[in-house]
Amino acid sequence: MIRKFATVYPGHVDMPDHGQDATPANERRFSNAALAGVFAKTEAIAAAMDRQGWDTLWLAEHHFQHEGYEVLPNLLMVAVHLAHLTRDLKIGCGFNIAPMWHPLRLAEDYAVADILTKGRTVFGVGRGYHAREVETFGAPIIDQEANRELFEEQVEILFKAFNNERFSHQGKHYTLPPAVPYRGYTLKDLTLVPRPVHLPVETWQPVVSASARGLDFMVKHGIKGAVGGGAATLQQGPITAYRDAAARAGMDLKLGENLMVGIFFHLADTREKAVKALRPLYEEHAKMFAPLGFLPNVTPAQVAAIGRRGGWYEAGVPTLEHYMETGAWFAGTPEELVAYLKALEAKYPGMEHINLSTPMATPQTVMLEQFAWVSEAVMPAFGGARSEASGRRSEA
Numbered sequence: 001m002i003r004k005f006a007t008v009y010p011g012h013v014d015m016p017d018h019g020q021d022a023t024p025a026n027e028r029r030f031s032n033a034a035l036a037g038v039f040a041k042t043e044a045i046a047a048a049m050d051r052q053g054w055d056t057l058w059l060a061e062h063h064f065q066h067e068g069y070e071v072l073p074n075l076l077m078v079a080v081h082l083a084h085l086t087r088d089l090k091i092g093c094g095f096n097i098a099p100m101w102h103p104l105r106l107a108e109d110y111a112v113a114d115i116l117t118k119g120r121t122v123f124g125v126g127r128g129y130h131a132r133e134v135e136t137f138g139a140p141i142i143d144q145e146a147n148r149e150l151f152e153e154q155v156e157i158l159f160k161a162f163n164n165e166r167f168s169h170q171g172k173h174y175t176l177p178p179a180v181p182y183r184g185y186t187l188k189d190l191t192l193v194p195r196p197v198h199l200p201v202e203t204w205q206p207v208v209s210a211s212a213r214g215l216d217f218m219v220k221h222g223i224k225g226a227v228g229g230g231a232a233t234l235q236q237g238p239i240t241a242y243r244d245a246a247a248r249a250g251m252d253l254k255l256g257e258n259l260m261v262g263i264f265f266h267l268a269d270t271r272e273k274a275v276k277a278l279r280p281l282y283e284e285h286a287k288m289f290a291p292l293g294f295l296p297n298v299t300p301a302q303v304a305a306i307g308r309r310g311g312w313y314e315a316g317v318p319t320l321e322h323y324m325e326t327g328a329w330f331a332g333t334p335e336e337l338v339a340y341l342k343a344l345e346a347k348y349p350g351m352e353h354i355n356l357s358t359p360m361a362t363p364q365t366v367m368l369e370q371f372a373w374v375s376e377a378v379m380p381a382f383g384g385a386r387s388e389a390s391g392r393r394s395e396a
Contacts, residue, residue, distance in 0.1 A: 002345050003383045008357045010060035011038045011072035015361045019280030020312045025287040028067040038071045041364050048368050050086035052375035058094035063133045069288045076113040083117035095126030099139035103154040107161040111196045119198040127151045161192040162201050210238035215245035228262025254350025262355035265330040267373050274331035281359040282320040288360050334377035
């Protein structure tokens with residue numbers, strides 16, 4: 001049963017134009033002041049969501065994006081800050097890109113955030129997908145097999161550090177601790193200082209390819225899955241595959257249990273108005289993600305067309321309506337969204353979390369309007385979150 005509402009804000013600036021006839025992605029460049037402005041925007045979003053009874057605000061770790069799409073390089077620092085400005089909202093790391101970290105530094109930083117936010121920081125790990133980011137930090141991403149191998153060893157280390165008062169590790173990439181002399185003895189083990197105090201650490205990972213190897217690894221470590229991006233157009237496949245992986249590990253999960261489905265949405269008084277408003281935001285989103293492989297079923301020629309101004313649909317680029325039919329995008333009235341989510345709820349009876357996100361480059365004012373509308377007209381159909389939000393507002 002759906003009862004926890006979340007959104008993803010990857011940290012985009014308010015852009016002056018949107019859509020296929022606007023500035024191409026590779027021509028966007030913003031001033032440092034504009035890029036730094038995303039932190040005030042993040043504060044406003046978190047404060048509103050906290051008042052309205054949302055469960056989690058997920059943020060995304062990214063680097064070097066002068067284009068203004070994803071401008072939050074350190075989620076744990078932001079989570080600690082936002083926890084001081086909110087009362088109940090959880091801040092999710094969606095996701096810490098492990099190959100760009102030393103695993104013990106990531107473990108330490110998360111533990112500090114866990115303590116300072118009193119458990120309101122939700123841990124998340126990912127492998128990454130931007131070559132500019134991951135390769136610049138000295139880790140592989142173009143070589144997918146090397147990336148996965150490194151990631152899996154790093155996650156093994158993370159959980160050893162979280163769950164053991166003393167630990168050691170010997171692998172292909174890390175020997176922890178090194179066998180060096182220290183104050184009269186040779187190091188044989190380490191203790192993470194501090195360790196998280198809220199154990200076990202709730203951990204999430206994106207589900208994209210839904211490979212058996214990847215899902216078996218997630219289940220082994222108790223990692224929950226966020227089905228979004230390209231995978232959201234094929235909801236049934238990844239969701240069934242995760243349940244099957246759990247069954248291979250001897251676990252009996254309901255369909256959708258330990259998973260969160262991500263949907264890009266826009267509400268309006270009529271479906272026609274919602275589609276009209278969402279179309280340029282969908283097109284801006286496509287500019288960002290199509291060249292990275294996160295717009296499903298597009299050809300290289302269509303990706304090239306998306307990099308240019310105009311003429312997309314003459315080149316065969318999939319329309320917003322196409323992705324609405326697949327279930328990854330929604331445009332309509334609040335009542336229609338409730339019906340849509342109720343159908344998901346019936347299809348995936350184990351699913352508690354739903355991620356309703358505004359597309360890349362949605363302006364702050366529109367984001368806040370959309371989130372308020374969800375809290376007022378959608379959440380009440382799923383357990384009374386709106387009444388809780390009302391109570392908090394009346395206390396303010």
